[in-house]
Amino acid sequence: MQNTFTQLENFGHSLHAPAYLIQPKTADEIYSAFKLAKKLGLNVTARGAGRSYNDAALNGGGIVLDMSAMDQFIKWDQATGQVRCEPGVTLEQLWQKVEPHGWWPPVVSGTMKTTLGGCLAANIHGKNNFKMGTIGEHVIEFTAVLPTGAEIICTPKKNADLFFAMIGGYGMLGIFTSITLQMKRIHSGLLTVDAFPVQNLRGQLSSLQDGAPNYDYIVGWLDGLAGGSSLGRGQIHAARYLHEGEDKNLRETMKIANQILPARIFGVFPKSLLYYFMSPFLNNFGTWGINTAKYIASLRKHTFQQPHAAFHFLLDYVPNWELSYGRGGLIQYQSFLPKETAETAWTEMLKLSHKNRLPSYLGVTKRHRPDKFLLTHAVDGFSLAMDFKVTDASRAKLRAMLYDFDKIVLANGGRFYFAKNSETTAETALAFYGKETVAKYKKLKKRCDPNGLLESDLYRRIFG
Amino acid sequence: MRSFVSNSPTIAPATPLNPRYCGIIVGASEGIGAALARKLSKEGFTLALVARQKDKLNALCEEINSSLNETRALPYAHDVSNYNEVPDLLRKIVADLGGLDTFIFMAGVNYPPGGVDKYNFENDRKMIEINLIGGMAWLSPVAEMFQNAGAGQIVGIGSVAGDRGRIGNPGYNTSKAGLATYLEALRNRLTRHGVHVLTVKPGFVKTEMLKAAQGATPFAITPEKAADDIYAAMHKRKQLIYTASLWRWIMLVIQHVPSAIFRRMSF
Numbered sequence: 269m270q271n272t273f274t275q276l277e278n279f280g281h282s283l284h285a286p287a288y289l290i291q292p293k294t295a296d297e298i299y300s301a302f303k304l305a306k307k308l309g310l311n312v313t314a315r316g317a318g319r320s321y322n323d324a325a326l327n328g329g330g331i332v333l334d335m336s337a338m339d340q341f342i343k344w345d346q347a348t349g350q351v352r353c354e355p356g357v358t359l360e361q362l363w364q365k366v367e368p369h370g371w372w373p374p375v376v377s378g379t380m381k382t383t384l385g386g387c388l389a390a391n392i393h394g395k396n397n398f399k400m401g402t403i404g405e406h407v408i409e410f411t412a413v414l415p416t417g418a419e420i421i422c423t424p425k426k427n428a429d430l431f432f433a434m435i436g437g438y439g440m441l442g443i444f445t446s447i448t449l450q451m452k453r454i455h456s457g458l459l460t461v462d463a464f465p466v467q468n469l470r471g472q473l474s475s476l477q478d479g480a481p482n483y484d485y486i487v488g489w490l491d492g493l494a495g496g497s498s499l500g501r502g503q504i505h506a507a508r509y510l511h512e513g514e515d516k517n518l519r520e521t522m523k524i525a526n527q528i529l530p531a532r533i534f535g536v537f538p539k540s541l542l543y544y545f546m547s548p549f550l551n552n553f554g555t556w557g558i559n560t561a562k563y564i565a566s567l568r569k570h571t572f573q574q575p576h577a578a579f580h581f582l583l584d585y586v587p588n589w590e591l592s593y594g595r596g597g598l599i600q601y602q603s604f605l606p607k608e609t610a611e612t613a614w615t616e617m618l619k620l621s622h623k624n625r626l627p628s629y630l631g632v633t634k635r636h637r638p639d640k641f642l643l644t645h646a647v648d649g650f651s652l653a654m655d656f657k658v659t660d661a662s663r664a665k666l667r668a669m670l671y672d673f674d675k676i677v678l679a680n681g682g683r684f685y686f687a688k689n690s691e692t693t694a695e696t697a698l699a700f701y702g703k704e705t706v707a708k709y710k711k712l713k714k715r716c717d718p719n720g721l722l723e724s725d726l727y728r729r730i731f732g
Numbered sequence: 733m734r735s736f737v738s739n740s741p742t743i744a745p746a747t748p749l750n751p752r753y754c755g756i757i758v759g760a761s762e763g764i765g766a767a768l769a770r771k772l773s774k775e776g777f778t779l780a781l782v783a784r785q786k787d788k789l790n791a792l793c794e795e796i797n798s799s800l801n802e803t804r805a806l807p808y809a810h811d812v813s814n815y816n817e818v819p820d821l822l823r824k825i826v827a828d829l830g831g832l833d834t835f836i837f838m839a840g841v842n843y844p845p846g847g848v849d850k851y852n853f854e855n856d857r858k859m860i861e862i863n864l865i866g867g868m869a870w871l872s873p874v875a876e877m878f879q880n881a882g883a884g885q886i887v888g889i890g891s892v893a894g895d896r897g898r899i900g901n902p903g904y905n906t907s908k909a910g911l912a913t914y915l916e917a918l919r920n921r922l923t924r925h926g927v928h929v930l931t932v933k934p935g936f937v938k939t940e941m942l943k944a945a946q947g948a949t950p951f952a953i954t955p956e957k958a959a960d961d962i963y964a965a966m967h968k969r970k971q972l973i974y975t976a977s978l979w980r981w982i983m984l985v986i987q988h989v990p991s992a993i994f995r996r997m998s999f
Binding site for chain 2: 269270271272273274275278280282283284285286308309310311322323328329330596597599658663664666667670690691725728729732
């Protein structure tokens with residue numbers, strides 16, 4: 269057992285927790301791990317690609333199931349666009365499988381390294397949440413093995429309670445063993461992207477709201493260092509699919525080679541080294557300089573065409589960019605606010621971050637819509653994701669500030685997303701989920717996992 | 733039935749902004765072990781305290797937790813000569829703590845034979861069973877975990893008494909020399925895997941054990957001073973320290989006394 273002890277980290281390298289790693293290949297092997305855990309008195313959690321910014325895929329001192337070996341496609345029907353695969357298949361594998369046939373995953377995260385099991389467990393959203401919802405809304409069926417050893421099939425109609433609880437349930441009810449997803453038809457390898465600046469937070473939010481109906485994807489960059497009348501300024505990128513027949517060079521643009529991000533800048537400089545040169549800029553002054561330059565560059569309103577992969581997977585553009593945050597790593601704080609209260613809440617939060625001299629070095633805004641999943645994070649409104657650098661000197665102050673943020677978000681009817689936030693307490697989680705929802709979730713948990721074997725560090729933090 | 737409840741809910745969750753450094757101290761109920769428990773908990777560690785004497789252990793945990801106003805020390809009653817218990821107990825502790833950063837072996841007994849003309853195999857055996865084999869029973873699985881994780885810190889307690897075999901207490905000398913050699917071997921194995929191994933060699937420390945020492949006890953220090961020295965050495969990732977540091981020079985001389993002279997000394 270000791271020889272499987274492995275140091276695991278969150279995506280931002282700001283948290284570590286060692287665990288006994290088991291790599292199952294079949295549902296039977298997952299069940300064996302449950303039996304072993306029960307015998308040894310340990311907890312189990314599944315880990316996909318480990319791309320969560322928090323403790324969702326960590327289980328300190330317990331058993332972690334590394335799902336990356338269950339990465340096979342079971343069935344791909346290019347006529348209907350339905351794909352059935354194992355949960356360790358990554359979005360990267362998926363889009364490369366379906367794109368040459370004129371399909372694209374309906375919902376993708378900002379990195380393509382994530383596994384589908386992880387995507388379902390967190391019920392991820394993309395830059396098209398306002399239009400396509402979360403990934404769970406495109407799941408036709410999934411199978412899972414429960415800690416009791418039961419293998420279940422769930423669809424929106426069959427075992428519906430588990431379908432809507434396990435998607436977005438952070439892997440605490442059972443482990444996915446296969447996932448059937450509906451792909452989206454595309455008529456080009458390119459998207460048409462409009463880029464334009466926004467002067468302040470109000471402009472940012474109204475652009476997202478008014479722009480959304482005219483586009484398939486919309487996302488905002490928010491300059492976390494700009495204050496005063498420029499508070500919340502940034503740039504909007506809004507994209508739409510090309511219509512059938514619009515792409516005259518279809519054969520070429522659909523090639524995987526033309527989607528893949530180049531490994532070198534200007535064909536010479538390896539991007540794998542870029543993070544090293546970003547490091548000196550990741551402080552208040554350096555980021556202020558970069559952001560100001562970026563904002564000035566964004567003042568030119570322009571339209572261009574871009575491959576899907578390049579548009580979506582910004583987090584993969586600079587490999588290992590998260591290392592540039594240095595030894596303490598980074599955390600992300602994402603809040604979801606109703607459209608009525610978002611501006612007030614975020615104005616207060618941004619001002620607070622300036623007052624504390626702890627500005628966010630990267631801010632990203634999106635437009636959202638509610639969904640029917642039990643532990644939903646979505647609202648009819650917006651989200652703002654803020655990246656913060658963690659240092660020994662800033663920890664305590666940053667923590668206090670994020671607790672203040674939590675209060676502001678709760679007071680304004682907001683929600684949180686647990687692939688991201690790492691400091692949220694059980695009280696805060698209970699407050700926004702509501703007692704009824706948590707009770708319902710715990711009842712399902714009792715049914716699926718009577719011995720309480722499935723627990724992650726995240727579970728203990730927010731439901732402990 | 734769940735005999736173990738992992739990650740004791742009383743411990744605050746570890747987060748990026750409130751990280752938790754987890755340690756185990758075996759032999760924590762008194763002496764240097766207890767002083768180190770107080771010191772490390774003050775420095776931010778969450779600790780599993782292991783010792784034979786349940787009452788002392790519970791009292792120490794209570795003292796630490798109430799002084800810091802949160803659960804930072806958990807008690808585990810265990811006799812280090814019950815080697816078979818170790819794997820299960822270690823697994824339980826690591827699950828309760830939610831990880832392991834530092835392992836400290838401080839358990840030790842000193843049962844002198846009772847004079848330079850006395851021999852007592854039973855006493856010798858107990859010292860080897862507790863000081864040496866007890867140490868290996870814990871250090872071996874911990875070393876394997878740390879090697880695989882590619883991280884961790886091990887602190888083991890030798891003694892100035894382990895540096896030479898002397899007339900007074902051959903069994904104790906042997907147990908401490910054995911453990912120091914074992915720690916050195918672990919250091920040579922584990923440094924390349926990113927694991928830090930610190931050997932601590934105290935001189936005289938004002939503890940219960942000191943009462944067993946025969947003759948003069950020069951340069952005796954308090955357990956608190958020893959704990960401060962150990963914490964500083966852990967922080968600086970030193971390989972070997974003497975506490976008080978003066979013993980480094982004393983032992984340097986003693987180690988180089990030729991046998992022809994040493995075997996005639998009354999020391």
